[in-house]
Amino acid sequence: MNVTALAAPVWADRLQPLANLALRLFLGAFLIYGVWDNITSAERMAEFVGFLTGLKCPYPELAAPLSVWAQFLIGVLLIGGLLTRWAGLLLAVNFLVAYALLAPTGADFRALYPPTVLIFVGLLFFAYGAGPLSLDRLLLETRRR
Numbered sequence: 001m002n003v004t005a006l007a008a009p010v011w012a013d014r015l016q017p018l019a020n021l022a023l024r025l026f027l028g029a030f031l032i033y034g035v036w037d038n039i040t041s042a043e044r045m046a047e048f049v050g051f052l053t054g055l056k057c058p059y060p061e062l063a064a065p066l067s068v069w070a071q072f073l074i075g076v077l078l079i080g081g082l083l084t085r086w087a088g089l090l091l092a093v094n095f096l097v098a099y100a101l102l103a104p105t106g107a108d109f110r111a112l113y114p115p116t117v118l119i120f121v122g123l124l125f126f127a128y129g130a131g132p133l134s135l136d137r138l139l140l141e142t143r144r145r
Helices: 003-007 016-040 042-054 060-080 084-105 109-128 135-144
Strands: none
Touching (some): 016 109, 042 060
8 A cells, every 4th residue: 555645645635625614613603602601791701801800911801802802703704714814813812812821820731722722723724714615715716806
């Protein structure tokens, strides 16, 4: 058997658009779900402000809604595959801030894993974009015509 064929199966390349779409849909829905309670409940937003205050976040009254609405916007953009590179960069920055707030608390590797993964996923979206099954691609093709 050909080692190259095992290392890089050509048929797997055809799955890239679907894999990208699946990741965008899942992550977008996850981000929206994760902040929806903060958007719809002043009490939950106040809890988030308190959480950020406990992490010694500067201006937690501003940072909490900014982070919540950023995550909501990122989720919407990822689901549609619209402005995906910028959504990815914003995702990476948002969770880099989360990492920077959590790390000094003595958070272990397990606690830092979620924001770290979201930083890298955001960087992947920034670098690679939404793929062919996206509004980005549709708008780019329309613009080229």
